[in-house]
Amino acid sequence: MKKLITVTVNGESYTREIEPRMLLVHFIREDLGLTGTHIGCDTSSCGACTVSVNGLATKSCTYFAVQADKGKVETIEGLADGAGLHPLQQGFWEKHGLQCGYCTPGMIMSARDLLRKKPHPTESEIRWGISGNLCRCTGYNKIVEAIQFAADKLDGKGA
């Protein structure tokens, strides 16, 4: 039986009738057309589909859209403030934190979760924080520098 859900995504409220088995990542990409969130492994291993659900980074391939009913979802599209990039996006730009870019949206959403929990992370805490996100290009060093850049820029002011 289909369910009617209302979800706030990047500050905008959407009401849709969906099958309960629809995964959040499919809802975001196919129903809402927000294709910045990527599908990688499809089995909660790679982190490419990471979004924020009610303030917590979540692998949207392992979460039913119906669970987000009346909740708040944030995706990579919601990060920039108009034309101004979010400090994490700036960091990935400045420090060359990506090559192919496939993992980047999930990597940034995970990094944001880390910076919310630990505003001034050490290098090893950054590596720990993104350990659920796989990147096959960079060797991670540049990603770590990008997150460090954002942490310095935010200086505890909330990611």
Next chain:
Amino acid sequence: MIPGSFDYHVPATLDEAIALMVKLGDGAKILAGGQSLIPAMRFRLAAPDNLVDINRIPELSKIEERGGFLVLGALVREHQLDESSLIASSYPLLHDTSRVIADPIVRNQATVGGNLAHADPANDHPATMLAYDAQVVARGPQGTRTIPIDDFFVGLFENSLAPGEILTEIRIPKPGAGAGGAYMKIERKVGDYAVAAVAVQLTLTAGKIAAIRIGLTNVAAVPMRATQAERALQGKAPDDAALTAAANAAAAECDPSEDLRGSVDYKRDLVRVLLKRSVNKALARAGGAK
């Protein structure tokens, strides 16, 4: 990779959830963190007709010390354990465990109750709760009962909850003076299941091990205690000879299977090595080390 269809129910109270489980019968599953269930459904290893989502029942998310126990609600997320200063300071075995389950993003959703109720010998909390001598509290149509952890795991993916019963709480006895614990896991990469892991909780009194319980991860079809190893250390001074005897006993009594993570011999040897290391770490903590 799309799960089979199901009907979705979202009770607001525990009583409502129990009534639903009774009414819906065998084809219904509880949805907690979903981090094991949803992948299983995607692979069509599970195809429940109904999901009862307990995530909106507020009383299941508490962490508190009550009546000589640390009480964890079934819906406590792994990241809450990770971030709890009470657990970091007083329950090092639990703290060690929560930090090596899956990865930080999965830990935002994954629950302690789900990790236990799934009864997967590859999961980490079963060994830890066996070492702690924890209790599982379940509520069902007949009321509430407490199940000793030794009676909770009855088979591969099989627990002793009765139909309609829901795991509501896990109770860990508050460690007394001289207590120490540790969890040590070898995994191929973050997010993988253990190749093997050892959970130890012990009490050191006047230089002797007055009490010890040891749980093993992913080296048998059912989460198991290393009772022979416990016997080799119980009442003894923890010298090299006693530790070696215990490590060899654990390696012999576990029953691993060969898979992509390694051969039977390799896994037995890991148990031997990890047992020594985790007992030593628990001893150091019992003596006041961090």
